[in-house]
Amino acid sequence: MRIPQRVRELPLHLMLLPGLLFVLVFSYGPMVGIAMAFQKFSVTKGLFGSDWIGMDNFRYVFSLPNTAGVIRNTILIAVMKMVAGLIAPIAMSLLLNEVRLRSFKRIVQTVVYLPHFLSWVILSGILLDVLSPTSGLLNDALASVGIPRVNFLGNERWFPFVLVGTDVWKEFGFGTxxxxxxxxxxxxxxxxxxxxxxxSRWQQTLRITLPGILPVVVLMSTLSLGNILNAGFDQVFNLYGPVVYSTGDILDTYVYRLGLVDFQFGVATAVGLFKSAVSLLLIASSYGLAYRFANYRIF
Structure with missing residues (x-):
């Protein structure tokens, strides 16, 4: 007797059940909290007892003097990370592709890939020591050649570039x-x-290599467009301080301070909802552009 296809595929569907439950509980379940963006949320009254105030939270947050600067910082840092995070792995992969000694090639791949597995909590401790203005290795090297010491993590001008540089250092191995x-x-x-x-080798790179990996470049660029408002909470939170808020504060850290430090839960939810809505539009637009200009499809 022939077993129906839906019966034969039942074990495969059951394998999806744990992942589906995980998504429902931890991704879709918390979306009920979006209601706080339209409430004057009170911990004592709860989600279903707080007063509804419509769009007042959105009006309030966009009237704050820091909001425009935070959005500007987020976009600027995210775009710089996207561009640098695209160029660095492409350049590294082209260089490694020219290496003929396989053992050396594998060692280099392992070394550049290792930081990807380390959390920003660990890396921030390392960077605090390396970039210290008094005893850091980088400043010691600068001082040895007569260059004045720089407080990289406490300087408004340098801090965004430190974020971009350290992010590229951590992640470009994966892209490579x-x-x-x-x-x-x-x-x-x-x-x-x-x-x-x-x-020549350069002409081969321009005419064959780069066009050959163009679909993957388009794919990686498309995926990164959806993160244009995600400048990296873990990294910024572990490295920044009040002295660099003007150039280093991003939407995620702004939401953290509004919600968990100032206890303005409704306002923080409104900022988070705004960010999610814009990110959704950017993701949809990026896939449309990738399909139109590079004939890329996700199926």
Whole structure:
């Protein structure tokens, strides 16, 4: 007797059940709290007893003098991270692709990939020591060549660039592996034909390598567009301080202080909802642009 397909696939559907429950409980369940964005939330009255105030929380938060600066910082830092996080792994993968000593290549891959597995709590402790204005290794090196010491984590001008640089250092190893995998998919016959035509290594890179990995570049760029309002809470929270709020404060840390420090839960929820709505629009737009200009599809 032939077993129906839905019966044969039942074990596969059951395997999805734990993941589905996890998403429902921890992703969709908390969305009930979105109601706080439209309430004058009171801990004593609870979610269903607090007074409804419509859009007042949104009007209030956008009337605050710091909000415009926080949004500007978030977009600026996120865009710089996106650009640097795209260029660095592509350059590294192209360089590693030219290495013929496989053992050295593997060692370098391991070294650059290692920071990806470390949390920002650990890395922030390391960076605080390395970038210390009095005893940090970087400032000691600058002082040894006659350059004045710089308080990288306490200087408004330098802090955004420290965020971008340390983020690239942590994550570019992962992107490098992605692009190295894409490079293996390029037909070697194209390089052989280019050599016979007299093309240099640089010309081969421009005419064959870069066009060959373009779909992956488009994919990574598209995925990163959805994070344009996500400048990295873990990193900023562990590295910033009040002295660099003017250039280092982002939406996520702003929400943290409004909600958990100032106990303005409704206002903090309104900021978080605004961020989520804009991110959704950006993700949808980015996939549409990727399909239109690069013929990229997610299925």
């Amino acid at each position: 592996i992605v692009y190295l995998a894409a490079l293996t998919g390029i037909n070697p016959a194209l390089y052989e034909a280019a050599v016979m035509d007299g093309a």
